[in-house]
Amino acid sequence: MKNSYTTYLNNKNMLTYIDLHFGRFINRLAGSNDPDIFLAAALVSNAAGNGDVCLDLESFARKVISEEGEERKPVACPPLDLWLEKLGRAQIVGRPGDYRPLVLDGKNRLYLYRYWNYEKRLSDSIKLRAADNIEGMDIKLLINVLERLFPDNPDEEVNLQKIAAVTSVFKRFCVISGGPGTGKTTTIAKILALLTEVEPGKKLKIYLCAPTGKAAARLSESIRSTKVNIDCSENVKNLVPENAYTIHRMLKTIPGSSRFYHNADNQLPADVVVVDEASMVDLALLAKLIEAVPGKARLILVGDKDQLASVEAGSVLGDICNRGDLPGYPAKSYQALIGGIDLVVDCKLSGKPVLSDSIVVLQKNYRFSESSGIGSLSRAVNNGEADTFFDILREKTDERIVWEEIKTRNELNCSLEKKIVEGYRGYLDIDDPVAALDSFGRFKILCAINKGPFGVDAVNGLSESVLAKKRLINPSGRWYRGRPVLIKGNNYDLGLFNGDMGIITGGRDEENLHAFFPGDSGTARKLAPGILPDHDTAYAMTVHKSQGSEFEDVVLILPEKDYPVLTRELIYTGLTRTTGKIALLGTESVLRNAILRKTERASGLRDALWEDEYL
Numbered sequence: 001m002k003n004s005y006t007t008y009l010n011n012k013n014m015l016t017y018i019d020l021h022f023g024r025f026i027n028r029l030a031g032s033n034d035p036d037i038f039l040a041a042a043l044v045s046n047a048a049g050n051g052d053v054c055l056d057l058e059s060f061a062r063k064v065i066s067e068e069g070e071e072r073k074p075v076a077c078p079p080l081d082l083w084l085e086k087l088g089r090a091q092i093v094g095r096p097g098d099y100r101p102l103v104l105d106g107k108n109r110l111y112l113y114r115y116w117n118y119e120k121r122l123s124d125s126i127k128l129r130a131a132d133n134i135e136g137m138d139i140k141l142l143i144n145v146l147e148r149l150f151p152d153n154p155d156e157e158v159n160l161q162k163i164a165a166v167t168s169v170f171k172r173f174c175v176i177s178g179g180p181g182t183g184k185t186t187t188i189a190k191i192l193a194l195l196t197e198v199e200p201g202k203k204l205k206i207y208l209c210a211p212t213g214k215a216a217a218r219l220s221e222s223i224r225s226t227k228v229n230i231d232c233s234e235n236v237k238n239l240v241p242e243n244a245y246t247i248h249r250m251l252k253t254i255p256g257s258s259r260f261y262h263n264a265d266n267q268l269p270a271d272v273v274v275v276d277e278a279s280m281v282d283l284a285l286l287a288k289l290i291e292a293v294p295g296k297a298r299l300i301l302v303g304d305k306d307q308l309a310s311v312e313a314g315s316v317l318g319d320i321c322n323r324g325d326l327p328g329y330p331a332k333s334y335q336a337l338i339g340g341i342d343l344v345v346d347c348k349l350s351g352k353p354v355l356s357d358s359i360v361v362l363q364k365n366y367r368f369s370e371s372s373g374i375g376s377l378s379r380a381v382n383n384g385e386a387d388t389f390f391d392i393l394r395e396k397t398d399e400r401i402v403w404e405e406i407k408t409r410n411e412l413n414c415s416l417e418k419k420i421v422e423g424y425r426g427y428l429d430i431d432d433p434v435a436a437l438d439s440f441g442r443f444k445i446l447c448a449i450n451k452g453p454f455g456v457d458a459v460n461g462l463s464e465s466v467l468a469k470k471r472l473i474n475p476s477g478r479w480y481r482g483r484p485v486l487i488k489g490n491n492y493d494l495g496l497f498n499g500d501m502g503i504i505t506g507g508r509d510e511e512n513l514h515a516f517f518p519g520d521s522g523t524a525r526k527l528a529p530g531i532l533p534d535h536d537t538a539y540a541m542t543v544h545k546s547q548g549s550e551f552e553d554v555v556l557i558l559p560e561k562d563y564p565v566l567t568r569e570l571i572y573t574g575l576t577r578t579t580g581k582i583a584l585l586g587t588e589s590v591l592r593n594a595i596l597r598k599t600e601r602a603s604g605l606r607d608a609l610w611e612d613e614y615l
Contacts, residue, residue, distance in 0.1 A: 053604070177317070247289055377575055428473065
């Protein structure tokens with residue numbers, strides 16, 4: 001392809017420099033100068049950069065990449081049959097199982113080899129574990145412990161937390177999904193106590209982990225506070241671990257490498273591994289994690305299948321959960337296994353191991369009732385029901401929900417000024433760091449994008465300006481009293497991780513400022529500002545960065561125009577960050593489009609897991 005065309009594609013942000021270089025590299029390896037081979041390679045590289053595991057050739061065939069210009073012909077992908085013919089003849093393209101730079105499968109999906117390999121390894125591991133039931137349990141003991149830890153509620157038709165517990169006992173691979181407020185952490189804490197009790201002769205080696213430092217810290221705190229109230233002995237409580245790690249720290253990174261110390265050849269010495277916030281885990285990381293977990297150990301993934309997918313390639317939890325097309329509880333009946341406890345009703349017995357036997361979706365929300373506005377809005381978003389969503393907004397029956405039609409930057413600024421002062425005045429008036437952190441964590445402004453007048457950068461600038469005008473802060477230097485900071489990377493030496501939020505404070509003495517971050521058991525960690533790793537000012541943050549966090553009061557800002565990043569998963573994630581109130585700022589057209597747009601990442605994982613006997 002001519003340089004003038006590739007330069008144009010790059011200038012229009014259609015392909016990156018890496019995509020273009022990869023396309024040329026593949027063409028050279030193929031010994032050709034075929035523009036269709038170039039496009040296939042460049043597009044599969046671009047797809048991986050945008051979160052897709054592969055390139056769906058059918059959806060790109062005949063697609064116009066750039067329109068005709070004054071001195072430029074249009075650039076379009078070839079017809080599918082021609083494209084497949086050319087790729088089939090190219091030596092650099094292999095079939096599944098071949099070791100080639102590109103892999104073309106039987107459903108016209110083109111992969112970079114490493115992503116095909118990750119997907120194959122992960123799907124094979126999941127299917128093996130899902131088909132391997134754990135036997136030899138003391139059923140009488142199990143029944144007694146289940147009844148004590150997971151008592152039935154007469155108001156609930158099915159005790160899904162008990163279903164999740166039984167699944168974790170008998171399956172080596174288990175997924176527990178559910179939205180915020182459905183009791184996932186409480187269920188996990190009780191499950192760990194259950195496993196400890198039903199295998200009394202074995203001191204289980206249990207690992208707790210999460211994809212980010214912030215998520216790991218939240219998991220630790222949640223388990224610590226929850227297990228105190230579990231109906232079991234102090235000895236059992238002491239055996240339930242409460243220290244969680246990032247996945248990278250648990251597997252032990254090898255400096256200068258993408259590999260880990262713990263891998264398929266050197267597995268973790270684990271009996272149980274729990275992965276929280278699993279929706280944030282990408283394909284490559286989960287493939288490496290599952291291979292590092294012994295085949296006879298229990299692997300429990302916990303997360304919200306409806307949340308935003310990982311930043312890196314894949315929508316793994318969504319694919320594992322068949323994009324939500326699941327029964328509310330496992331199809332397999334455990335009734336016979338546990339002596340007649342009626343756990344499931346109207347269940348099917350297929351005679352085959354099915355992946356749905358390993359997946360439980362918690363449905364009862366302990367935070368938002370069935371009639372609550374935020375719960376109803378969340379369900380409407382998940383179902384893509386934009387009309388229902390706006391009907392709920394217009395009814396105005398829940399005072400915790402505010403909707404403002406905001407079209408211009410001036411309207412946004414006017415709306416935000418009062419919210420910024422009311423939301424942040426509290427912590428800025430507090431000298432005690434612990435109390436200030438607690439107050440700061442109650443309110444947050446969330447944006448869908450980083451740049452532009454409705455993005456994080458602009459809103460952070462506005463927040464500083466508004467608070468300075470009210471003389472609540474004095475941002476005359478980089479470090480000023482009250483500046484909120486959001487850590488952007490992991491620093492194990494300092495114990496600070498990507499997503500951690502803190503504040504700069506130190507009483508009223510501007511000369512004696514320190515950075516304070518939440519510590520264990522209601523304490524605050526004190527650090528010199530100058531040693532902080534890469535970070536941003538954080539009056540506002542993106543919805544992506546907010547995953548795993550909760551705030552009493554949330555303002556969710558949508559941009560003035562539509563962007564591909566605006567999806568129902570993003571809206572759902574933003575909505576469900578609140579434990580109390582939410583204000584939605586934006587235009588109806590942009591919000592409606594977002595609710596109707598579902599994240600679709602090209603991948604073969606769902607087919608690999610759910611085809612054949614797994615359907």
